[in-house]
Amino acid sequence: MGQPERPDAEMSDNKKKTQFLTEVELEFMTRLWELGQATVRDVQDALAPARKLAYTSAATILRILEQKGFVTSTKQGKTFIYQAALSKDTYQSRSLKNLSEKLFDNAPATLVARLVDDYDLTEETLGEIRALIDKRLRDDKR
Amino acid sequence: MGQPERPDAEMSDNKKKTQFLTEVELEFMTRLWELGQATVRDVQDALAPARKLAYTSAATILRILEQKGFVTSTKQGKTFIYQAALSKDTYQSRSLKNLSEKLFDNAPATLVARLVDDYDLTEETLGEIRALIDKRLRDDKR
DNA sequence: CCCTTTCTACGAAGACGTTCGTATTTCTCC
DNA sequence: GGAGAAATACGAACGTCTTCGTAGAAAGGG
Known part of the structure; x- marks a missing residue:
């Protein structure tokens, strides 16, 4: 009783969590990561000229980002102040x-291989990367 | 000559080239990369159980992929044989x-840093990556 | 106090993505 | 050669994304 039939048999997640940002959302998060805290106006002003949006569009995107849990807001007077609820580092990892x-069969080495092959990395950059690996190898040893 | 000026701004490309695959499209391309050549039926059968689609849905996706230029087809009798028009390597690079x-401010070293930090890479994997860098450093020297 | 400015809330419109059903074509083989 | 199986073509239905306009609330200064 009570519960309506769910013949389907498939999952039960009420809310489908959106793990990833869409194109425009990423642009907005990038601005927020840079700004730290920002109003709609701040973010709108920070958009690259090629990607300017109407003020109300910017407000809509930020409202959506909050619905999805990517940002939080606090009200200051009549104005919302937005802040990223997710660090850039975390999102990079994800x-x-x-x-x-x-796309890489869960083989990070393949991923790095492609990166190293494709980019004209400077000797300096290559050195940096190598240093990271070495450090990790040393740390793991302990 | 002939080439019209395209100062920058935005393009007037009649066809908006879709550079990237959607979720389902990527799944299909992955199957095609594995199979080499395949009919609609082949691809449908190769889908992970959790992602099974109706036969006509599979056919639709492949038709769309062809429209977008990601696959080519040849007709064999009444049946289409599909093949990836883009290598997995190329798509990985892209x-x-x-x-x-x-997401990484165009700094590949940062990307690798995050990867190395986040994953519990085995010593072996780290070694592989290191070897790649070393090889590249050596090659660049010449 | 009221006019202007600035904000939020919300809905509309169009593009695209995903899934499938129906209609049509094509092949095969008794 | 006709019936049935298997393929393709297409469009409907529904959801999400992106963009914006309109409407209404909140300040605040003369």
């Missing part, structure tokens, strides 16, 4: 993990 | 470049 799973 | 630009 995205990389996803890319690795979906 | 995706990595995009991620690097959009």
Whole structure:
């Protein structure tokens, strides 16, 4: 009784959590990560000229981002102040993990290989990367 | 000559080239990359159980992929044989470049840093990556 | 106090994505 | 050669994304 029939048998997640940002949302999060805190106006002003949006569009995007849990807001007077609820580092990790799973058979070494092959990395950059690996190898040893 | 000026701004491309695959499209391309050549039926059968689609849905996705230029087809009798028009390597490169630009300020070293920090990479994997860097450093020297 | 400015809330419109059903074509083989 | 199986073509239905306009609330200064 009570519960309506769910013949389907498939999951039960009430809210489908949106793990990833859409194109425009990413642009907005990037601005927020840079600004730290910002009003709709602040973010709108910070958009690259090529991607300017109407003020109300910017407000809509921020409202959606809050609905999805990517940002939080506090009210100051009549104005909302927005802040990222998710660090850029965290989102970078999530995205990389996803890319690795979906496109690199979960083999990070393959991913790095492609990166190193494709980019004209400077000797300096290569050195940096190597240092990271070495550090990690040393740390793991302990 | 002939080439019309395209100062910058935005393009008037009649066809908006879709650079990237959607979720379902990527799943299909992954199957095609594995199979090499395949009919609608082949691809449908190869889908993970959790992602099974009706036969006509599979056919639709492949038709769309062809419209977008990601696959080509040849007719064999009444049946289409599909094949990826884009190598997995190429698509990996494109995706990595995009991620690097959009989320890592175009700094591949940062990307690798995050990867190395987040994953519990085995010593072996780390060694592989290191070898790749070293090889590249050596090659660049010449 | 009321006019202007600035904000939020919400809905509309159009593009795209996903899934499938129906209609049509094509092949096969008794 | 006709019936049935298997393929393709297409469009409907529904959801999400992106963009914006309109409407109404909140300040605040003359």
